[in-house]
Amino acid sequence: NAGVTQTPKFQVLKTGQSMTLQCAQDMNHEYMSWYRQDPGMGLRLIHYSVGAGITDQGEVPNGYNVSRSTTEDFPLRLLSAAPSQTSVYFCASSYSIRSDTDTQYFGPGTRLTVL
Amino acid sequence: DAKTTQPPSMDCAEGRAANLPCNHSTISGNEYVYWYRQIHSQGPQYIIHGLKNNETNEMASLIITEDRKSSTLILPHATLRDTAVYYCIVQGFYGNKLVFGAGTILRVKS
Numbered sequence: 001n002a003g004v005t006q007t008p009k010f011q012v013l014k015t016g017q018s019m020t021l022q023c024a025q026d027m028n029h030e031y032m033s034w035y036r037q038d039p040g041m042g043l044r045l046i047h048y049s050v051g052a053g054i055t056d057q058g059e060v061p062n063g064y065n066v067s068r069s070t071t072e073d074f075p076l077r078l079l080s081a082a083p084s085q086t087s088v089y090f091c092a093s094s095y096s097i098r099s100d101t102d103t104q105y106f107g108p109g110t111r112l113t114v115l
Numbered sequence: 116d117a118k119t120t121q122p123p124s125m126d127c128a129e130g131r132a133a134n135l136p137c138n139h140s141t142i143s144g145n146e147y148v149y150w151y152r153q154i155h156s157q158g159p160q161y162i163i164h165g166l167k168n169n170e171t172n173e174m175a176s177l178i179i180t181e182d183r184k185s186s187t188l189i190l191p192h193a194t195l196r197d198t199a200v201y202y203c204i205v206q207g208f209y210g211n212k213l214v215f216g217a218g219t220i221l222r223v224k225s
Contacts, residue, residue: 004158033212035213035215040217041217042202042215042216042217042218043159043213043215044215045212045213045214048212058212059214088156090158090159092158092159092213098208100147100166100208103149103161103164104159104161104213105161106158106159106160107158108157108158109156109157109158
């Protein structure tokens, strides 16, 4: 298994541009999520999905859109990039949302700079 | 989910046990204690989790106090590769919406 993969690894955007961060997992996990991590801080939840066709907002959803058309993929779209969205973005997945048995697997991250 | 409090940083000598404390005084009965770590800006990595009983796996041990208000993560023989930020997270039974604090920076020194 490749686990959780993210593309691209690095990206530089200009203010106002849009782009899509890709996330894929090959573990047949139902639950997927996106986090952002600003320098010196912990991760914050942006959006999550409990299965194909189902998404919901996390702690910091403004400026981002998601969709989940397949179990494997969970892309994150930046609609109109702003410098405040400069961050490292992590995608994560788990088999279910049960805390007693299931843990999250994180991807390697996408480092985004908005000028 | 309950909040957690961790020291901002700790040092540990290579080969010695690293004991990382976490306070979670408002934890409720069905909330789990999870530990993740993040090595040098990589994606966080799961270490261990528990509800009431002490737990051990190939990476670490988790000691939870009887009143469940605090816990300690133990890395029995720390190596330089264990240098990382360690996050203690409290999570309800149905969750996986992890709430990360600032964590503890563990520096393992030779």
